[in-house]
Amino acid sequence: MPITKKNPKVHPSGDKRFRMLEATMKRYQYASDALIEVLHQAQELFGYLEEDLLLYIAHSLKLPPSRVYGVATFYHFFSLKQKGAHTCVVCMGTACYVKGAANLLTTLEQQHHIKAGETSPDGQLSLVTARCLGACGIAPAVVVDGNVEGHQTSESVISRVKECLDHGY
Numbered sequence: 591m592p593i594t595k596k597n598p599k600v601h602p603s604g605d606k607r608f609r610m611l612e613a614t615m616k617r618y619q620y621a622s623d624a625l626i627e628v629l630h631q632a633q634e635l636f637g638y639l640e641e642d643l644l645l646y647i648a649h650s651l652k653l654p655p656s657r658v659y660g661v662a663t664f665y666h667f668f669s670l671k672q673k674g675a676h677t678c679v680v681c682m683g684t685a686c687y688v689k690g691a692a693n694l695l696t697t698l699e700q701q702h703h704i705k706a707g708e709t710s711p712d713g714q715l716s717l718v719t720a721r722c723l724g725a726c727g728i729a730p731a732v733v734v735d736g737n738v739e740g741h742q743t744s745e746s747v748i749s750r751v752k753e754c755l756d757h758g759y
Contacts, residue, residue, distance in 0.1 A: 601646075607635040608646070615650050622651050625661055629668060638669045666720065674709040674716035676754045678734050678747070683722030685729040690743075694730055695719065697744040698751065714755055 601608030614631040618624030628647055633639055639662050648658040662668045680686075680695045695706060698717055702710055709716040725731040728740025734750050742750075 610635055611647075612650075615647075620651055622653050625651060625653065625658065626665070629658075629662055633668060638672050640670070671707075671709060672713070675714050676735050676751070677716045677718060678732060678751050679718045679720050679723070680706070680747075681723040681725065681729070681731045681733075682719045683726065683729075685726035686723075686731055689729040691730040694732065694742055694744060694747050697748060701748055702751075715751065 601612075611628070611632055615624070615628055618627060625647075628651065629639065632643055632647060636643060644658050644662060645655055647653075648655040651658075662670065678698060680691055680698065682691050682695070695717075699705055702715055702717065704710050704715070704717050706717050706719045720733075723731050723733065723738065725738055725740060728738075730742050731738060731740045732742050732747055732750075733739070734747075735754050739747070739750055
């Protein structure tokens with residue numbers, strides 16, 4: 591698509607989300623120190639940060655791809671893979687770990703045939719770990735679709751995740 595007054599700087603794919611991302615980069619004057627803000631916007635628009643998107647951002651902000659990838663993988667908020675319809679976050683902080691979080695994680699991995707950081711093949715469940723949820727008083731804790739669940743056992747976390755998968759909430 592040619593660039594014209596009517597059609598300002600459209601990404602070759604024609605995807606309008608790139609135009610919105612471009613507006614964010616322009617607002618920050620393509621400054622390299624706006625990388626985190628740009629990554630947040632990209633993830634909000636696209637759902638996750640795939641490799642081509644990271645390369646596009648690196649090129650646009652005139653940064654080495656290794657720096658963009660490094661920032662995207664350093665912060666827990668960013669995801670390089672598409673997330674499932676439902677998410678289960680297992681806290682692996684000290685209090686949760688001591689009270690059995692590793693067993694919860696192993697149980698979930700075995701039950702759903704995925705490892706931490708992966709999404710089930712049907713796209714329904716993403717299993718994630720967190721360094722600390724700040725819910726030490728109710729350890730071990732998990733977050734299922736945004737709801738903090740405390741004092742979890744293998745049975746209770748399997749039941750809670752199954753409930754979300756079966757009923758869509």
